[in-house]
Amino acid sequence: MTAIPDTRPKMRGARFLQSRGMRRFFRHKLAVLGLAMITLIAVACIVGPWLLPHDMLDIDIRGRFSPPLTDTYLFGTDEMGRDLAARLFMAGRVSLMVGVAAMVLSTVVGTVIGLLAGHFGGALSTALMRFTDAFLCFPQIFLLLALAAFLEPDAMMITIIIALTSWMEIARIVAAEIRSLRERDFVTAARVSGASHAWIMFRELLPNAAGPIIVAATLTVARAILIEAYVSFLGYGIQPPLPSWGNMLNNAQQYLDSAPWLAIVPGVAITLAVTSFNFIGDGLRDALDARSDMP
């Protein structure tokens, strides 16, 4: 028997970029715009602080409340004369990191719970889904504030708290998707072959539920950024001097009349990031919709 050359990895990459799903995504103008905007924001936050002449903690007493484009201050300075641009980009690192990390955590938790509930069904499913419903019963903001008031609110803790209050939607989406997939014949074929539960869950079911999970995860990033912003704005989130887009707004409200750019600059950053993630989510939903994905 001659060996058959394995051309799989190469084909997979090409298949991904040329697939109908990706072509559909790139036809979605707002989604492409969102992707470009997020890339821009991310790059600015990563390299920005190195390119700017001022550190985010440098205090310039004589240059307090400089409006944007004064001297070397791109976005002006705050009440202590710190460079707003430097603070914005450092805050962006924190806010985006919290958003993405909370998304990863809540997606993993939601997917595992949804997968177990959907695959096994029966009493386990009932227990897990009622547990999910119980979490959904609490208004998210109160749960967040209560937890944040008790726990030491550093970036890591805020991420965990946000993840703990936002995995339920993904769990329900995954459970519903898995329940419909497990009736498909290819799953029966795996059972007939003696496949383990783990194989059926992770090789047969999960890859076919990837579309809805990716869409929900993208929208979760947007929500997590927003949640971090308002928790920090209320003073329970990321604590100064570490900046985040939320706590920058907190300081800014006192100077809304005299120095409105202090509020506008981080406000625009939050708005752009959140809407961009939402546009990407919409684009992915069109591209990965299970119904149109079926060949």
Add this chain to the structure above:
Amino acid sequence: MSETPMIRTVDLAQHFPIRKGLPGRPGAVVRAIDGVSIDIPRRQVVGLVGESGSGKSTFGRAVMALDPPTSGRVEFDGTDLSQLSRAALAPYRRRMQMVFQDPFSSLNPRMSVAETLGMPLRFREGGAGRSERRDRAAEMLEMVGLPRSYLDRFPHEFSGGQRQRIGIARALMTSPDFLMADEVVSALDVSVQAQVLNLFARLQREMELTMLFITHDLAVVGHVSDIVAVMYLGRIVEIAPTRALFSGPRHPYTEALLSAAPSPVPGGARKRIILEGDVPSPVNPPSGCPFRTRCPYAIAACAEDRPALAAVGPDHRSACIRTDLDLMPATGRRTEAALEGSPG
């Protein structure tokens, strides 16, 4: 000399609750299959026919030990499968495989052909290495008439007939003793149906397979089966060697099915028996003979006891009390042509 049959079902029943009963009051149940006892002898093909909702597929799933039966048992090569745990069932899984009705749902869209075909080998004792799986998959692809270059393709690149061939190749990867084929050609174009049926006939001969071939199409059954079992409302009403059943049906339902097979001769002079009404509800089947509500020969006695399968000829059993009937055999060139090709 009686050899242990490959598959023997004993009073197999599968009831599905459709409403939860109040405490102390039983809820309604669908009697999808209700006391089926048949033998599938080694290296023989048993065709199971019946209309939609007769319980054919439920029976197939129960035979494959996919759903635990409500009562009765399935013996595979003398072992009662319904008593085995998931782990204890594993060695038997390798010896029994199935092919599915819908070629668009039976292949995982995210797996290449090589992965799909390799899967059954992963789970047998000891497993099989990657190159061994690939070699075997290539061999099986050629066996079902597909080029080995298809190994790295994905299901969406194939037509229904090609997918069905891939599904057949997957079922044969472990060289099973028993193959269950559930309506395997009903989703295919007629021209492709013939190719796939011929493939089954060839594979069955070459690999000495024992098969349960489920279909609603009598012409298909005549083409591939040694023995035909006719199912109605979850019960076997007649079972006989293919030729005997086509030339001398003994149950009125079989007669009606045979007469309904399309004739290729336009206006071919033959009586067609049109059954009145629908299949009765399996939740609340009629008393006595379940077919009596639609049977043109029903008499008062039919409503009393449920007729058991009784011998009416060599290897020929029928569940009808009207043994006095002279029923019409199959006519038309199609069924006869099908019989020419049948092994029986």
